Amino acid sequence: MEAQLPPYSIKMMLPELFLFVWALVVITFDLLTRRKSGSAVGYLAMLGLVICGGILSITGYGRGFGMMFINDPVAVFFKVIFLGAAFMAIGSSFGITNRKIVNHRGEYFGLILLSTVGMMFLASSQELLSLYIGLELTTIPLFVLAGFFKDDRKSVESGIKYMIMGALSSALLLYGISFLYGLSGTTDIVQMKINLAVTQLANEGDIGVILILATVTILAGIGFKLALPPFHQWAPDVYEGSPTPIAAFLSVGSKAAGIVAFVKIMMLGLEAFYDPVMKPNDWGILVGVLAIAAMVWGNVAAVRQSNIKRMLAFSSIAQAGYIMIGMVAMNQYGLAAVGFYTFVYMFANMGAFAIVTVVEDQTGSCKISSYAGLSRTSPFLSAALAVFLLSLAGIPPLAGFFAKYYVFAAAIAMAGSSNGHTWLYWLVGVGLLTTVFALYYYANVIKTAYFAREASPYRLRPLRPALLVIAIGLLGVLIFGVVPETIVDFARDLPYYIAH
């Protein structure tokens, strides 16, 4: 019998392959210039991301490598988010690379690009093995990046905490994947969904204890990546200790990667076990409980932080909770709301972290008290910080408001559609209530910057790439706040692709 190989269509993989090669080019360039290339290596990395975005726009939709690699609108949408997050992380890194890690610039930028390649592979994978490998390619460079200041005790400590937690979560995920493989006999996620449904029907709706175990371990594994309580303990420490642009990249890129993994495994593969008609199932309630825990604990703990990086870490835990509301509302609006939320969150969070980086470069401190009186000496950056924080809090004219609005609207639409989902009203209620807490601690930073007795002794002078990042963030937050339709219209189509 002659084996028939599926068509490879390597063209689909072109953006990832290009970025992978470019990462090596960046590292080699730094070596060839004997580590004296200055900012050029950083600009080279940013150029690579822009070119990769261009290649992505002309690659088009399609499949490659059988069913393993798929370029559908969902994948492309999230790839744009990953590229944007990497671009903004690199743009805000120049202050650090010029002073603190002069001898390892190439590795620093190269590892960010490699991690982005992993995220892009993850977004395109339609199959358990490539999904797992994509997730590992995302996180292993991030272990190194988190501990990049190898003489700084805090940085190394955060790197090692992230490494243990990341390895633990991937072991949990792999254990769950092994059960899914054993139950369905395939690693293809779409085929897995069909096989599991057939088994379930044959057993008269009983899905068995092993599938529940698999769901729980996979949920725990992804929960670590998303920093959902009770798997969130690593996040504040890692964000505090790691270089600030890397903390930003973790909070946006790595989180978006976890969201994609969740969409692929839970929404696509285990979709049937969401439906409350079938018993005993329902990972929806489990995720809903995690979302409530994330919103409550993230927002409450953020109130009492004095370090702005820790505060943003808890705020990102809470934001993951809001995103999970959209996931639980598995109707046609749910995934669209999740996509839009993640897109807007990228602009606001990367922008806020970029300003934190500028302040840290200048003052050497991440304390909220070091922001006192900044509005008098650096009015533009203080205003930008206020816009980003208000967008994260969800204040109306800014994009963050529409993101929260769509997520809550999706959950309410689902709650009204059937009797089994009325508990979603509680989810929305908790979400609205905790938004008030969020407003308090975001406004606290703005108050410190604007209503101090004396002017700040520091005059912030951001480098040009950092200004570019802040400008991109401001444009994103303002434009998609005024005309969210441009992205929402694209995001609205996402659920149709995930369902088929």
Place this chain on the structure above:
Amino acid sequence: MVPISAYLILAAVLFGIGSVGVLVSRNMIIMFMSVELMLNAANMALVAFSRALNLMDGHVIVFLVLTIAAAEAAVGLALIVALFRNRESVDIDRFNLMKW
């Protein structure tokens, strides 16, 4: 012939030992070994399922997972060395610069 449930129980026991090791141990290297044990428990389950289903996928997955585990070990041990240079200890009770 050994039934598949025997392999799965062994995998579950190994996974349990590994996760308890991560949670209880105070030594960074032991914690790291325990994580590797958890990964290998998952490999065990994959091979057992693969054999029972008469499919090759599981065997292939195990090889790739081994590669990933090696990469993870390389990065992890490098971090542990950097940590030891900083504070002459791999005891996690001393990693309290930041509130855990």
